[in-house]
Amino acid sequence: MTIYLDNAATSFPKPESVYRAMDQFARTSLANPGRSGHKMALASEHALDNARHRLNQHFHGKGPDRFIFTLNGTDALNLAIKGLLNPGDHVITSELEHNSVSRPLRGLEKAGVISLTKVTADDTGTISPDDVRDAITPKTRLIALTHASNVLGTVQPIEEIGKIAREHNIVFLVDAAQTAGVLPIDVQALHIDLLAFPGHKSLMGPTGTGALYVAPGITLRPWREGGTGGDSVSEVNPTEMPFHLEGGTPNVVGLVGLTAGIDYVEQRGLHTIHQHEVDLVERLWKALDQIPAIQVFGHRNHAKRVGTLSFRSELLPANELGGVLDEAFTIAIRPGLHCAPFVHRGQGSFPEGTIRVSPGAFNTEADIDTLAQALTEIHS
Structure with a gap:
């Protein structure tokens, strides 16, 4: 699945x-x-x-x-x-x-x-x-x-x-x-x-x-x-x-x-949903901290974030990395410019874009750990 x-x-x-x-x-x-x-x-x-x-x-x-x-x-x-x-x-x-x-x-x-x-x-x-x-x-x-x-x-x-x-x-x-x-x-x-x-x-x-x-x-x-x-x-x-x-x-x-x-x-409660999603983002971020080839964008104050995290890899372009995650690990994320090219120009990630991960209300810590393990394997 x-x-x-x-x-x-x-x-x-x-x-x-x-x-x-x-x-x-x-x-x-x-x-x-x-x-x-x-x-x-x-x-x-x-x-x-x-x-x-x-x-x-x-x-x-x-x-x-x-x-x-x-x-x-x-x-x-x-x-x-x-x-x-x-x-x-x-x-x-x-x-x-x-x-x-x-x-x-x-x-x-x-x-x-x-x-x-x-x-x-x-x-x-x-x-x-x-x-x-x-x-x-x-x-x-x-x-x-x-x-x-x-x-x-x-x-x-x-x-x-x-x-x-x-x-x-x-x-x-x-x-x-x-x-x-x-x-x-x-x-x-x-x-x-x-x-x-x-x-x-x-x-x-x-x-x-x-x-x-x-x-x-x-x-x-x-x-x-x-x-x-x-x-x-x-x-x-x-x-x-x-x-x-x-x-x-x-x-x-x-x-x-x-x-x-x-x-x-x-x-369920907006605060509960928001906290769940940003907790999952922080869990992934901590794992990405251990992969030197990955750069994460945006600040880390989760009180002023929603549950979305964008990063890029020095080893693979975003579209290729997204394809590997989909085909080899059955993980659906979104690579590219995300219909927001001016953001990427401002952040220095244009024209390749980034990998965007956005957990939702029904995602689990196990989902994030599986993605983290996949990224670790890809970058090892």
């Missing part, structure tokens, strides 16, 4: 309760929500309402209707970025971003729509709030930052940056792909205006799920328009949230799974 250590990409396995909830719903209630008045359609509508309610509770939002269902985190980020920005706007982002943030912003910059400032991280993989403050101009409309690097695992000081954004009346967008489900996120306390996240990572839902939180007072143009079920008369998408930003049939069965995933995460 494969030892799966690629949870930063997608969590696996899911809790058994997620599989059961999706299977039962798909077999009994999977109709089109809001499009019909029959019982199955109403059950689907209730499932969506329940998912929004649970998301609002989990992230301490201003109301369930502020959560927009999306295909994934990338979809949510595109909805936020392209729905907000106008010609002439200035945006502040960082070199730590995933391509889900970098590419839409760079595309708008290349098209001459916006200007862009990319704040650099220090050698520990952390952004300075002062650098963000210094980058602000009279035209700054948006600060778009990751909560934690998907390569280095380093958690960024978003509360301090959120205060800076609020002081200057700048919209603050946070990519919580690596933190939703392992770190507590209170959008109000952290001054977050737009929170984008997938459902398929640490929230334990299936692929094809995600959401965008849109704070009151933030107006976005729709990313997609179409059927909204309850309003078939308006010539354009209705202005009422969440339907203003949702069009077409949602992934109801997936969102049922996401709701069950949130229930699991909260029952």
Whole structure:
């Protein structure tokens, strides 16, 4: 059986309760929500309402209707970025971003729509709030930052940056792909205006799920328009949230799974899950300390990390080492640039990239010890 250590990409396995909830719903209630008045359609509508309610509770939002269902985190980020920005706007982002943030912003910059400032991280993989403050101009409309690097695992000081954004009346967008489900996120306390996240990572839902939180007072143009079920008369998408930003049939069965995933995460406890994952990272790090040919990236303060560790080997390129681990040892990790090339440029690991190991809630010390032994054998 494969030892799966690629949870930063997608969590696996899911809790058994997620599989059961999706299977039962798909077999009994999977109709089109809001499009019909029959019982199955109403059950689907209730499932969506329940998912929004649970998301609002989990992230301490201003109301369930502020959560927009999306295909994934990338979809949510595109909805936020392209729905907000106008010609002439200035945006502040960082070199730590995933391509889900970098590419839409760079595309708008290349098209001459916006200007862009990319704040650099220090050698520990952390952004300075002062650098963000210094980058602000009279035209700054948006600060778009990751909560934690998907390569280095380093958690960024978003509360301090959120205060800076609020002081200057700048919209603050946070990519919580690596933190939703392992770190507590209170959008109000952290001054977050737009929170984008997938459902398929640490929230334990299936692929094809995600959401965008849109704070009151933030107006976005729709990313997609179409059927909204309850309003078939308006010539354009209705202005009422969440339907203003949702069009077409949602992934109801997936969102049922996401709701069950949130229930699991909260029952087990975010702190418990986070501590379990960073303990496994530290266990691996100690083993890597004994292999001189391996270099680990990022700081070692696990209170300010998520359970992701990146390293490179002097003996083998990342892609080759990843292939050996997969084929010879049946261990699944992710080698390469991790859809975040600017991180690797900043850390000096471009263009080869690194090996990324990301244990999840269901990994064990034995999984880590097997990986450590494999790396020791490869480097002996």
